[in-house]
Amino acid sequence: MRAPATDLPLMLEDVSLLARAVTILDRVRLTFSAGAPTMLVGPNGSGKSSLMRVAMGLVPPTSGRVTYGGRTGVPPTRRAIVFQRPVMLRRSASANLIYALAAAGVPRSERSAAAQELLDRVGLGGLSERPARRMSGGEQQRLAIARALAKQPEILFLDEPTASLDPAATKATEDIIRTIAGQGIKIVMATHDLGEARRLGGEIVLMNKGRVVEVADTQTFFTTPATDAARRFVAGELLV
């Protein structure tokens, strides 16, 4: 029997992205392999979000290519993304998940139970009938993660999922991310928070002005960064 196709390793090969002659991504070469979470760090406008959108397959690169397990043009059935400001559909928390499960091709008879299981997984088991848009920011973020998990993704992109959360909500979200990563889902996460990158990351990718400046394991990145930009970034200096 043939092994099921996998999206990993996900490779960006000389990927550039231009918008109205402005370079958003500049010849990015990067590989996301199965394993510990990869944290994308860098200043605002460095291209972290755009890189994730291109890798997810939502935005085609201007040049270069993205391959998924060596294949191109693979629809995002095994990849999921949680945006920085996730948009909840105008329905209850469980209905949001049932919708995502339907989109993922889960049979109708299994959707309700699967939705409840996902809610339990992110600690929202008691809020299944609450209108999703009336939930707090932290709850919406966790619901968005649950919705992304409906696809049973191999790779999950998270765009600053804790950016506007208080410490308690941040911890709850980080715990969920850690659990998901422990279950074998590849996490690629953008963050501004170096502490968070250190807490969650197995690998750090530093970006600046649309370029990948440095790729290193977390320990190396924070103790012996190879580039001057990384040294300054870790020291808390502004990269401009």
Added chain:
Amino acid sequence: MPTDASALDLILRADPVLLAIVRLSLIVSLSAVLCAALIAIPFGALIALTRFPGRNAVIVVLNALMGLPPVVVGLVVYLLLSRSGPLGSLGILFTPAAMIVAQTILVAPIIAALSRQTIEDLWTEYRDELDAMNVGPLQRIVTLIADARFSLVTALLAGFGRAAAEVGAVIIVGGNIDGFTRVMTTAIALETSKGNLPLAIGLGVILLVLVLVVNALAWGVRRAGERYAG
């Protein structure tokens, strides 16, 4: 119907002629809004979600059609449905069905234009999420219409307001036949010209109250829905 009765008398006595006119008005206008909604909401959604050469021109024309003169619509529908017209074999000229057709044509652009705007705004909000969930084109349209349903009530109300208030189209294609195609607006016009002001005023009051009640009901539905759906 006595012509010397006051408007209030007619309303309080639930005058059967008056009630028949009100009932037919509601049947015609609500049927027209329903028919128009079935065509115009999916059409508005399609325009909102697709990009094609000339799309802006289509939107401009659609917006312009919101101001369609009722008498022109009435004339066109009359020509289509008259015995020598292409649809003359249907034999529906001077019937409520013809009035529904005319009002549907009047109302559809209003509902389509307002739906297009509502759904496009929601699409801007939902696009990334639906793309990320790999939702197909048809399901996107269904989702957007479903989630915009409470906002779309406003479009339907605008359509109902237009249908209930217009006189030019229904008088041409309906003929204002007593007891058969006479609706509130045509009756008001006729009774005013005859000098029967109590009935005209009574009908006018009922028309205003009906529009107010329908709007209030729709507003209530929308509020309740928004509370439930967020």
